[in-house]
Amino acid sequence: MATPVVPVVSQAPSATDPAVYAEYEPKWASYPTDAQGWLERAREVATVLSVDAAAREKANKSPKAEVTLLKHSGLLKVLGPKKYGGGEQSWSVGYKVIREVAKGDGSIGMLLGYHLLWSRTAHVVGNDEQAERFQKLIIENNYYVGGAVNPRDNDLKITYDDTTITFNGFKNFTTGAAVSDLVVLEGAIHDRPEEHIFAFVPTAQAGIQFHYNWDNVGLRLTESGSAKIEGISAPWADALGWDAATKKPDPAVLGIPFPALLLPTNFYLGIALGALDFAKKYTTTSTRAWPYGGDNKEKATDEFYILSTYGNFFAHLRAAEALTDQAGAEADRIYGTYQDNRSAFPIEERGEWAELVASVKVVTTDVGLRVTAGVFEVTGSRATASKVGLDRFWRDIRTHTLHDPVAYKNRELGRYVLLGEHPEPTWYT
Numbered sequence: 001m002a003t004p005v006v007p008v009v010s011q012a013p014s015a016t017d018p019a020v021y022a023e024y025e026p027k028w029a030s031y032p033t034d035a036q037g038w039l040e041r042a043r044e045v046a047t048v049l050s051v052d053a054a055a056r057e058k059a060n061k062s063p064k065a066e067v068t069l070l071k072h073s074g075l076l077k078v079l080g081p082k083k084y085g086g087g088e089q090s091w092s093v094g095y096k097v098i099r100e101v102a103k104g105d106g107s108i109g110m111l112l113g114y115h116l117l118w119s120r121t122a123h124v125v126g127n128d129e130q131a132e133r134f135q136k137l138i139i140e141n142n143y144y145v146g147g148a149v150n151p152r153d154n155d156l157k158i159t160y161d162d163t164t165i166t167f168n169g170f171k172n173f174t175t176g177a178a179v180s181d182l183v184v185l186e187g188a189i190h191d192r193p194e195e196h197i198f199a200f201v202p203t204a205q206a207g208i209q210f211h212y213n214w215d216n217v218g219l220r221l222t223e224s225g226s227a228k229i230e231g232i233s234a235p236w237a238d239a240l241g242w243d244a245a246t247k248k249p250d251p252a253v254l255g256i257p258f259p260a261l262l263l264p265t266n267f268y269l270g271i272a273l274g275a276l277d278f279a280k281k282y283t284t285t286s287t288r289a290w291p292y293g294g295d296n297k298e299k300a301t302d303e304f305y306i307l308s309t310y311g312n313f314f315a316h317l318r319a320a321e322a323l324t325d326q327a328g329a330e331a332d333r334i335y336g337t338y339q340d341n342r343s344a345f346p347i348e349e350r351g352e353w354a355e356l357v358a359s360v361k362v363v364t365t366d367v368g369l370r371v372t373a374g375v376f377e378v379t380g381s382r383a384t385a386s387k388v389g390l391d392r393f394w395r396d397i398r399t400h401t402l403h404d405p406v407a408y409k410n411r412e413l414g415r416y417v418l419l420g421e422h423p424e425p426t427w428y429t
Contacts (some may be wrong), residue, residue, distance in 0.1 A: 013212060015179075016056065016065035024048070024072040031074040035093045038078050042097040045073045046104030050274075053105045054389025056221065062212065063221040066108045067144050067179045075101070076115055080139035091335060092328030095266045099324075102270025103277065106396035107221035109267040111176045118145040118176075118184045123339065124258050125198055126240035127250060134200055138182065146180030146203065148173075148227055151196055151427040156187035156229055158197055160247065165197060166233045171226060177203060178210040178223040185232065195249065197242060199234040207232045218392070218399030256342045257425035259334055259353050264404070265324055265360040268397055269317070272368040275393035276313055279375035279383075282390070283310075287380045306378045313371045320360075320367045327360045351422025358409040358423075365406045368397045404428050 032038045048069065056066075070076055079094050080086020089097075094116050102109025119138050122131040138145060148156070148171040156169035167187045177183040183203045189195045201208075207230040214225035236244035241253040249255070287300040297303050334353060338345040372394035376383060383390050415421045 013062075015062035016059075018065045018068035020065055021048070021069040021072060024069060028072050028074060031077070031087060035089060038075075038087055038089055038093055039096055039100060041073055042075060042100035045069065045075060045108075046101050046274075048104070049101070049108055050104035050278075054387070054392060056105075057107065057389065057392050058386070060215065060220045062179060062223060063108065063111065064179050066105070066221065067111065067176075070108070070112055070115075071142050071144065075112060076119070076142060076144060077139050079116055079120060081135055084136050084139040085142075086135075086139045091331045092325070095324070095328045095331075098266045099270035099273070102267040103274035105221070106267060106271040106274070106393065107219050109270050110219055110222050110396075110400065111179075113264070113267050114147060114175050115145050118147045118149075119143075121184050121198055121200075122240055125254060127253050128340075130238070130240055137200075141181070143181035144176070144179065145182045145184065145200070146177030146223075147175055147184040147186075148177050148229070149184055149186040149198070151186060154188040154193045156185065157190045158187040159190050160236070164233045164235055165199065165239055166231060167199075167201075167229050168231060170228055173224050174210065174227045175222055175224045177208075177227065178212065178225070183208065185229065185234075198240040199238045200240075201232055201234055201238075205232060216399055218395030218397070252343065256345060257350055258338075258342055258345065259331070259350065259357075264400060265327070265357075265364045268364040268368045268401070269320055269324055271393050271396050272320075272364070272371045273317055275372045275375050275390070276310075276317060278390060278393070279379050280310065282379045282383055282388070286382065287378070300380075309374065309378045313374065316367045317371065320363050323363055324360050327356050330356060348422070350425070354423050355413060355416050358412050361404070361409050362406055362413065365397075365401045369394070369401065372397055 028041065028044075032041050049066070074087065075097055077086040078089050078097055079091070080088065082088040098109055098113040098116065101112050119135075122134045126134070137143070150171060150173055153172065156167055156171055159166050159168070167185050169187065174183070180203045182200050184198055185201055186196055186198050189197070209228040209230070210223075211226045211228070212223075214220070214223060216224075236242065236247065241250055242248065243250045283300055283306065287306075289297045289300045289303055293303075295304070300306055330353060334345070334349070375390065375393075379390065382388075412423050416423075
């Protein structure tokens, strides 16, 4: 699949300069060889990003430099096969890598997380040949993969002939796509709207017109704005999970609901952990003790309520990490057991997995929102200054948690507890 040399119709009004991270290309030229090495690389990236995260977030420029930094680090390849130059790590390691990067910058943690999801799309909804072919393409070229995927809407229509499928329409959200090399398009067959097709296409095409209109309260550097799609074609062989001969979904692939990939929970958790660490540094260096409490202390770090609040936040985040890591281990087991034999994946196990993922979503949402809002209580009024940037943690979590409302996960879990029901497979389970 060669990237066509065609003009890009729309350009971002402004973007960060990849040259600011040039020093890291030679510094990180050698990739880690084990899980701990990859986690340490992720921490290094988070440290780099955290230095000016508040200023970059306020500037709200297209994150070309930040994606370049991810490319230099090798983190885009952490899950890829070694034979193509990847790290060949498990999903549980990938989740922790996302978490670490999100501690330094929630937007870039999200961009990395969604890249890892999109880059492995063919492993979930594609056949074996497609999965292998696209891994080779993505990993060997160190491509960043974005997505124009929202199965809730049928706003991108697909027409087709004997050789190609063609996308036309609109996407309200295209996370990371505007700074990507490849983009995953998802659309509905024009006369069969219940049937959706996913396909990788090169991003730099005249028919993909980004509107650069993402200006929300949080996750401001994720390029999640809308796009117009006109006449973008792919061969039937690239229609993930479809039989190119019959022009029908392959039941051996798409007839089996394979598990979700547990991405949001990890960058929620990373953002919350990052908020606690940021607040801790602020409290220990800048927060003043309250002089009118009746049990006055010389330092804020001696205040009972400050110590108690930090301890409580830490305990709940530790519990959330344990639950999230449990889900990561289960993801490794499921993919290791059934990736090459999806038909053997029992519906009961699929249901139990869905409920574990839902539990993590509920817990990380509740704890994340509580911690990122509550840290102001232990940092003080001066911590609300715009230049401090403490508010970005709450805004980031608040923005994404509305994407898949947690109330429905609570209801889903309630039906599981009271009635023993597993959720019906949907795009969000």
